[in-house]
Amino acid sequence: MFGRLRKESIGNERRTVFFPKRRSREKIQQQREELGLSGSETYQLLAPLSGKVLLESEPMQNVLAYCADWEPFIVNKEPKVNKNSPLTVNPQTGEIYLPNPFVIPSKSQGKSRQWGDTQFYWDEYFIGKALVNSNNPRYLQIAKGQIDNFEYIFNLLGYIPNGSEMPIVTRSQTPYLTGMIMDIYEATGDKKWLDEKIAFAKKEYYDVWMYTEKDREEKGLRRPSHRISEDSLLLRYVGTDIINEHYAAAAAGTEDDSKEWAGRAHETVPITLNCAVYKYEKEFAEAARILGRPEEAAHWEAVAEKRKQEINEKMWDEREGTYFNLQLNRDTGKWEKDSSYHTLSTFMPLWVNMASREQAEKVMQHLPKFESQYGLFIASADTAVDQTKIRRINRTAYADYPRFVPALDDVFKENQWDYPNLWAPMEYFAFEGMLNFGKTQEAKKAIESSLRANAAFFQEKGTLPEKLNGLTGRNGKSYQYNDQEGFGWRNAVTLIAAGRLLDIENGKINPMLQ
DSSP: OOOOEEEEEETTEEEEEEOOOOOOHHHHHHHHHHHOOOHHHHHHHHTTOOHHHHHHSHHHHHHHHHHHOOGGGEEOSSOSOOTTOOOOBOTTTOBBOOSSOEEOSSOSSOTTOOSOSOOBSTHHHHHHHHHHTSSOHHHHHHHHHHHHHHHHHHHHHSSOOSBSBGGGTTOOOOOOHHHHHHHHHHHHOOHHHHHHHHHHHHHHIIIIIIOOHHHHHHHTOSSOOSBSSTTOOOBOOOOOOSSOHHHHHHHHTTOOSOGGGTTOGGGEEOHHHHHHHHHHHHHHHHHHHHTTOHHHHHHHHHHHHHHHHHHHHHTEETTTTEEOOEEEOTTTOOEEEOTTOOBGGGGHHHHTTOSOHHHHHHHHTTGGGGEETTEEOSBOGGGOOOHHHHHHHHHHHTTTOGGGHHHHHHHHSOOTTSTTEEEHHHHHHHHHHHHHTTOHHHHHHHHHHHHHHHHHHHHHHSSEESEEETTTSSBOOOSSSOOOEEOHHHHHHHHHHHHHHHHHHHTOOOOOOO
16 A cells, blocks of 8 residues: 655654655556546545545555656766766756766756756755665665765865756855765665765865855955854855846855845845754764764764854844844844744754754744645745835836836846745755654644645646645746756655655654754
8 A cells, every 4th residue: 555665864863755656657647547637626635635545545646656756857877977087068058967877856858847967956955865765776876876976076166066057057055965975874874985975075064165254365265255254153155146146146045036035145144054054063973973983073063053052043033933044234234134034944943953942832833824725835925025016116216217126126026936836845844843843733734735736736737846836736936947847856855745644644753852
């Protein structure tokens, strides 16, 4: 009925990852045709189902079988370079050749595909989890090869780029490398490999994220420091595009684009980035303990604790009971909480187990504002902007300066990382954070809503989207590029979510409470 069960490590606990019985792509299509249901009919069929009954349903088994098949997404099966090759670019596409096969997020064929054979950075964190826990040795090797690809391109560029394609190679992305490494170590137990790859991750940590402006000047580095000051561990994204510094920073921050940034991503300290780097420090400590280096483990625990204290001091709002990004006040030069914008990223401190029990309880009180029948909104409804009203205000206020109106409209325009879209990565951080603090029923509700929505979408379309619209359950609105089909992280998170649901049903969730 359920197929294989695999174990995965999250922090200091092990949880089950669910995989369905294998079905060929032909069988999946046949099952869709035999059901003969629209997306809305499928959702109505699944709406009353819960727990194991939901997982056993035919539409759910079908979408899970689709998600577990990574073959259509694997490219570069015959690499044109090796790990010692210089930077080599496809002159027709701008794709950087890599030494190992890898998984792309969007189907290798299809008219909606935006990018070529590009290995993206943070996408592979979620995809890698599914590969590592697939019980397929070849998929495990691909996951390891993807980290080798990152190391190859890091050695050439000095950082891991947004993706291995020239138009987006000038920036990095929110770092999740240590998590990928620890997932593979948990599956293999290879300490020598762990030691080598953690050393690579430390180099990225120091050489990309943690140097100060003083370090940059002394070493002659070209890229600006991410640190907001010499004595602070807090980080911001920096824009390396002098034409559009904001968008370059927003894209590096993975949310390209969002009103969350207020058109100033390069002047924002996001909770997402700082939680991700805190996770690095905690996983450096975990790796040191595994490798028998207690003094080093103690060092990293101390660094992580210092970052945690600074985040809680400057980014936690006790009155509101939630975490906020910081933005630069240009008048005073101080970094201040942006308490006007509520996003799902407030659950990230719960995911990395940084929040206290009391803070987690307060964050949970905000959950209703993110809930949709199809999953969790990326931001609360009150962050949406009345476009008609804004255009009228802009034209009235700037009647004597009409040339400024388009720029103002651009600041307030709808973006793809805004309400009402649903993004699988942020939903993953949220439900994992809830489970860390024992909020199993709330996590179960969010997981089941997402699973039903994905099964319904797949029944109608035969694929999954990059993002969903939380009001309709259909394709999420796109602004920066075409709707993408596939889709790597949604497929992976769907598998993980099904596993978490099974864990909840079997009473296997062990909260990591402080």
